[in-house]
Structure formats: structure tokens, C-alpha cells
Amino acid sequence: MTDDQLSRVFAALAEPTRRDMVARLAAGDATVGELAEPYDVSVQAVSKHIKVLSDAGLVSQRKDAQRRPCHLEAEVFDLMTTWIERYRRQAQERYERLDAVLADLAEGGPHEHPRPQQGAAS
Amino acid sequence: MTDDQLSRVFAALAEPTRRDMVARLAAGDATVGELAEPYDVSVQAVSKHIKVLSDAGLVSQRKDAQRRPCHLEAEVFDLMTTWIERYRRQAQERYERLDAVLADLAEGGPHEHPRPQQGAAS
DNA sequence: GTCGTGTTCAACCGATGAGTTGAACAAGGA
DNA sequence: TCCTTGTTCAACTCATCGGTTGAACACGAC
Numbered sequence: 001m002t003d004d005q006l007s008r009v010f011a012a013l014a015e016p017t018r019r020d021m022v023a024r025l026a027a028g029d030a031t032v033g034e035l036a037e038p039y040d041v042s043v044q045a046v047s048k049h050i051k052v053l054s055d056a057g058l059v060s061q062r063k064d065a066q067r068r069p070c071h072l073e074a075e076v077f078d079l080m081t082t083w084i085e086r087y088r089r090q091a092q093e094r095y096e097r098l099d100a101v102l103a104d105l106a107e108g109g110p111h112e113h114p115r116p117q118q119g120a121a122s
Numbered sequence: 123m124t125d126d127q128l129s130r131v132f133a134a135l136a137e138p139t140r141r142d143m144v145a146r147l148a149a150g151d152a153t154v155g156e157l158a159e160p161y162d163v164s165v166q167a168v169s170k171h172i173k174v175l176s177d178a179g180l181v182s183q184r185k186d187a188q189r190r191p192c193h194l195e196a197e198v199f200d201l202m203t204t205w206i207e208r209y210r211r212q213a214q215e216r217y218e219r220l221d222a223v224l225a226d227l228a229e230g231g232p233h234e235h236p237r238p239q240q241g242a243a244s
Numbered sequence: 245g246t247c248g249t250g251t252t253c254a255a256c257c258g259a260t261g262a263g264t265t266g267a268a269c270a271a272g273g274a
Numbered sequence: 275t276c277c278t279t280g281t282t283c284a285a286c287t288c289a290t291c292g293g294t295t296g297a298a299c300a301c302g303a304c
Contacts, residue, residue, distance in 0.1 A: 003138055011136035014129050015292085019205075026209040028216065032251060045293055047252060052291095066250045066301045074213040077206050083141075084199050087148040091196040094150065137262085155280060167263055169282060174261090188271050188280045 002079060005057060009080055012056040017041075018049050022058065025072040032068055124201060130178040131202055139163075140171050144180065147194040154190055 013019055021035055036046040050070055053059040057076045061068045135141055143157055158168040172192055175181040179198045183190045 006141070007136050007138055010132050014133035014136055016125055016129055017292090019128070023209055026212040026216070033249090041292090042294065043251075044253090044295085048292075051252090066299095068251065072209075072213050074210050074217075077210045081203060081206060081210075084203055087145055087194075088196050088199045088203075090148040091194050094148070095196075133261095139262090153280075154282090163262090164264065165281075166265085166283090170262075173282090188269095190281065 005076075006079060006083060008052075008056040009058060009076060012052050012058055015049070015052075018053055021046075021049060021053065022072060025059065025070055026074075029062075029069045029071045031064075032070065035070065127179060127198075128201060128205060130174075131180060131198060134174050134178040134180060137171070137174075140175055143168075143171060143175065144194060147181065147192055148196075151184075151191045151193045153186075154192070157192065 013022070017039065020038075024030060024035060024038075032047055032050060033043060035050070036043045039046065050059060050061070053070075054061060058073055059070050060073050061070055135144070139161065142160075146152060146157060146160075154169055154172055155165060157172070158165045161168065172181060172183070175192075176183060180195055182193050182195055184193065
């Protein structure tokens with residue numbers, strides 16, 4: 001389930017303009033029109049961007065008369081950080097394990113993190 | 123500078139197949155052929171995916187005879203987490219500030235995180 | 245009701261992305 | 275040397291994406 005959303009979140013943030021909008025929204029909610037101002041693209045284009053962010057769950061929209069203020073849903077960030085951290089940690093551990101092996105081979109001699117080009121486990 | 127790379131990293135990870143490969147590489151280095159096995163796509167397609175990951179700086183390739191073992195460069199993950207954390211924290215702080223304002227209005231009465239639909243700063 | 249404002253829908257265009265197949269290229273083994 | 279293996283390059287197809295314009299829709303103001 002999350003896999004699809006994860007794809008949408010990453011894809012949404014792959015666009016500089018959308019990352020910019022997220023940055024803007026982190027500072028406070030804003031309407032589509034307000035978000036459009038800084039950029040010299042049509043309001044429709046911005047509306048589309050918002051839709052992408054919205055589909056990714058990064059942004060929610062409220063109704064206020066004819067305005068649709070956007071609100072950043074920061075919880076979705078956790079989805080990414082969880083994914084990233086998992087593999088970062090795994091790679092890190094593998095790295096340290098290799099490090100230990102090398103230290104073992106060197107019989108306790110100091111060594112210089114020689115970059116584990118090889119798979120450590122195999 | 124980083125902005126472009128950030129786009130490439132996010133775009134690279136927007137593909138489930140490529141995320142899968144990253145997961146695979148977190149467990150240990152692997153050749154293009156090895157990486158291709160689990161999927162029923164051509165080796166060329168996998169090679170292209172590796173290129174995308176490589177351009178994003180997520181993967182490096184070593185020469186070993188005719189083989190090109192891939193290695194996960196975990197440091198690039200930090201680029202993402204830095205970006206993410208910045209705005210997550212910002213949103214979080216804004217949220218807490220609103221929370222404080224509400225608490226102030228309520229004269230210290232307990233309240234229930236009523237979801238800050240409105241921009242807090244304005 | 246009519247007007248003006250803010251937003252979205254629909255259709256289109258050009259560029260990019262993921263996949264294919266076929267050929268080329270590099271390096272080790274007979 | 276020739277053959278096999280592993281990888282990449284090149285050219286093509288098809289779908290998606292970011293942008294446009296023009297029209298529609300929703301709502302408040304008059």
C-alpha cells in the first residue's frame with residue numbers, strides 16, 4: 001500500500017517548483033493564488049502541482065468560500081524518513097561489519113576506512 | 123547545485139524498481155546481472171536504472187573484469203533527510219506555536235490539538 | 245439575479261521516462 | 275585467435291508530465 005504512496009511522495013518532491021511550494025507551506029498555509037504569485041506560470045499549472053502534492057498526501061485543502069487554502073501534512077515526511085533510515089542504517093551496519101573484519105585481519109592495527117567496494121557479507 | 127541533485131535523487135527513488143534495487147544494494151554490492159535477475163525486464167533496462175541511480179549519486183560502480191559491481195553510496199541519503207527535516211521541523215514548530223497560542227487563549231485549559239487549518243503566523 | 249474572484253476541468257503540445265530489440269564493446273578462457 | 279560473458283549504446287515505441295489556453299464552476303458582493 002505504502003509503496004504506491006511512497007512513489008507518489010518521491011515523485012512529487014522530484015520537482016523543484018513543488019519542493020519550493022512545500023517550503024513555502026512549511027512557513028504557513030496559503031491559497032492557490034498566493035502560491036502561484038512567486039512563479040511566472042499560470043495559476044492552472046500551480047493548481048496541478050497542488051493536486052500532485054495532494055495526491056501524495058503531502059498537502060490537504062480546506063474550503064474557505066471560493067478559496068482553497070493549502071496545508072502541509074508533515075506526517076507524510078515520516079514515511080520517507082522511515083524508508084530512507086532503514087536502508088541507510090543497513091548500509092551503515094554492513095560498513096561497520098566490514099570494518100570489524102578488516103580490523104580483525106589487521107590484528108588490531110589502526111586502519112583508514114578503505115571504502116568497502118566489495119560486498120561485505122558474501 | 124544541490125537542488126538539481128536533490129531532484130535527481132527524489133526522481134530516482136520515485137520508481138519502485140529502483141527503490142527495490144537500493145534495498146538490495148543496502149544488503150551488499152551486486153553486479154548488473156545479479157540485480158536484473160529478480161525482475162522480468164531486460165538487462166538493458168536494469169542497466170538504465172543503474173545509470174539513473176548513479177547520476178543521482180546513490181550508486182557507484184567499480185570495474186571488475188567485464189563486470190560492473192554496484193555499490194550503494196549511503197551518504198546521499200543525508201541530502202534528502204536534511205531537506206526533509208528542515209521543513210518537517212519548521213512545520214512542527216509552527217504547529218507548536220499555534221498550540222501555544224491556543225493554550226494562551228484558553229487560559230491554560232487543556233485542549234485537544236484541533237488541527238491548525240489556518241496559517242499560524244498571519 | 246448579475247458580476248467578479250478564485251479554482252478547477254478539458255484538450256492540446258513538446259519533452260522526458262521506462263521499456264523494448266539489436267548491435268557494439270570489453271575482458272577472460274578455450 | 276575465436277568464443278563466451280557482462281555490460282552499455284542506439285534507435286524506436288508508448289505513456290506520462292509540465293506547461294499552455296479556454297471554458298466551466300463555486301462562491302461572495304452588489
